Amino acid sequence: MKRADLDTITVLSAIRDHEGGAYGVLAERFPPKVVLAAFAREDRARRTEYGVAEHLPWLTAKGRATLRAAERQRITLTRVVQTCYACPSQWDAWDADGRYYYLRYRWGVGTVETQPGPDMNTWTDREPLASFEHGDDLSGTISLTDFMALAGLTLAPGAEVS
Structure with a gap:
């Protein structure tokens, strides 16, 4: 190097x-x-x-x-799985290196966190990599496209989305 x-x-x-x-x-x-x-x-x-x-x-x-x-500028997701549709809208997501991200939108606030994996028993308190406010205090539904744009994330070409 x-x-x-x-x-x-x-x-x-x-x-x-x-x-x-x-x-x-x-x-x-x-x-x-x-x-x-x-x-x-x-x-x-x-x-x-x-x-x-x-x-x-x-x-x-x-x-x-x-x-x-x-990191916000560099995060490109290759796999995204929606785990809840509303209140909160949330997704499990991974990048090409296998790094896990927890995406969540509730109470008008979206956050992107990195954790060891989707098992919440392994999580620790961490500052979000990204956060944004959108809508009002009761907002809890957002599309993946809108979430990613507001959080500054990118979806890789051919990414698996479910």
């Missing part, structure tokens, strides 16, 4: 996905000095912070917002 490949989104994603193990994961692909320089760059930009050791950073609100914005 080239040094240029260690961009902001790669660093922030590793910290989000691997927490304290992000340094080790990135150091397998990049020289350790390059990883530490990238961590320092993100700290200066206030997208991360660290306590006692710079190789153990965590995301700040700015870092989480940067990552959510970038």
